[in-house]
Amino acid sequence: MNLIERASLFALNRIDPETAHGLALKGLSSGLAPLPGPVTSPRLATTLAGIALPNPVGLAAGFDKNATALDPLSRAGFGFIEVGAATPRPQPGNPRPRLFRLTEDQAAINRFGFNNEGMEAIAARLARRPKDAVIGLNLGANKDSTDRAGDFARVLTTCGAHLDFATVNVSSPNTEKLRDLQGKAALTALMTGVIEARDALSRRVPVFLKIAPDLSEAELADIAAVALETGIDAIIATNTTLSRDGLKSAHRGETGGLSGAPLFDKSTRVLARLGKLTEGAVPLVGVGGISSAAHAYTKILAGASAVQLYTAMVYKGLSLGAEIARGLDALLAKDGFSNVAEAVGTGREDWL
Numbered sequence: 213m214n215l216i217e218r219a220s221l222f223a224l225n226r227i228d229p230e231t232a233h234g235l236a237l238k239g240l241s242s243g244l245a246p247l248p249g250p251v252t253s254p255r256l257a258t259t260l261a262g263i264a265l266p267n268p269v270g271l272a273a274g275f276d277k278n279a280t281a282l283d284p285l286s287r288a289g290f291g292f293i294e295v296g297a298a299t300p301r302p303q304p305g306n307p308r309p310r311l312f313r314l315t316e317d318q319a320a321i322n323r324f325g326f327n328n329e330g331m332e333a334i335a336a337r338l339a340r341r342p343k344d345a346v347i348g349l350n351l352g353a354n355k356d357s358t359d360r361a362g363d364f365a366r367v368l369t370t371c372g373a374h375l376d377f378a379t380v381n382v383s384s385p386n387t388e389k390l391r392d393l394q395g396k397a398a399l400t401a402l403m404t405g406v407i408e409a410r411d412a413l414s415r416r417v418p419v420f421l422k423i424a425p426d427l428s429e430a431e432l433a434d435i436a437a438v439a440l441e442t443g444i445d446a447i448i449a450t451n452t453t454l455s456r457d458g459l460k461s462a463h464r465g466e467t468g469g470l471s472g473a474p475l476f477d478k479s480t481r482v483l484a485r486l487g488k489l490t491e492g493a494v495p496l497v498g499v500g501g502i503s504s505a506a507h508a509y510t511k512i513l514a515g516a517s518a519v520q521l522y523t524a525m526v527y528k529g530l531s532l533g534a535e536i537a538r539g540l541d542a543l544l545a546k547d548g549f550s551n552v553a554e555a556v557g558t559g560r561e562d563w564l
């Protein structure tokens with residue numbers, strides 16, 4: 213982190229979190245942030261569900277909800293970028309305040325509720341996307357929809373031509389009853405509809421599924437079975453948690469999903485369990501509590517083919533993605549791995 217980024221973080225972390233987030237996006241789009249460009253090496257270059265990545269460190273959905281900063285983000289050192297979530301119709305989300313820093317815990321709680329400008333506006337921006345980046349879209353459902361399962365397919369149909377992958381998000385805790393779609397019957401029907409919509413596109417777009425960390429053993433087994441039966445291309449493990457175990461910060465009692473450092477162990481255990489349940493047949497993306505190269509490496513050893521981060525940037529800045537990628541290269545080399553794929557899952561047993 214350079215002096216400019218350190219000073220910017222100091223200032224942003226002293227104002228309302230959502231306002232700070234908006235200012236960070238504007239600063240990024242205005243060219244104020246120094247950007248490293250692509251970060252890659254023969255050791256870091258890898259594939260995820262058939263997608264070639266310069267490195268396995270991705271930006272998670274939620275940072276750029278409306279795809280307004282695609283060009284600068286493509287030069288920020290991430291191996292891939294996920295924007296959204298996008299819903300068919302624009303919606304304002306839940307009332308503010310709805311984002312809370314938990315500084316003592318290096319965490320955040322949000323209850324945004326899929327606030328976004330809608331699929332048409334987002335599709336128009338994706339159509340102008342940088343072509344040399346790997347960009348995916350998190351698909352969502354409108355809060356007042358009478359056909360939430362159909363919403364996911366509609367967003368994919370509208371935006372799919374401009375995507376490298378699409379993620380079905382049934383794991384946000386901030387849309388009432390959305391997580392009910394993680395049940396086996398509902399999830400099978402939902403994913404079948406989304407994959408039918410994908411197959412109607414002019415080219416094949418890999419479809420990922422993002423799951424919650426708060427699932428029982430039986431629920432995880434159901435998700436693994438659905439993934440294998442429906443041909444899901446990858447599973448993102450995990451979204452935010454409803455747990456508040458061990459938190460110290462003043463905002464620990466706020467309603468919403470908890471992300472950041474406290475999620476690391478829980479999400480990594482879910483990741484490892486899914487790897488065992490699917491016997492490695494479905495690529496996994498590890499998310500939750502990553503703030504260092506060591507964390508990213510641990511997720512890969514536990515079974516992740518790639519990783520994503522977001523909350524840690526609140527405390528460590530946008531340069532964190534590139535920093536983690538470079539550090540991951542060194543860790544792989546230290547342990548004698550010639551590429552990322554060789555390391556995937558070699559430490560899974562430590563988390564079972």
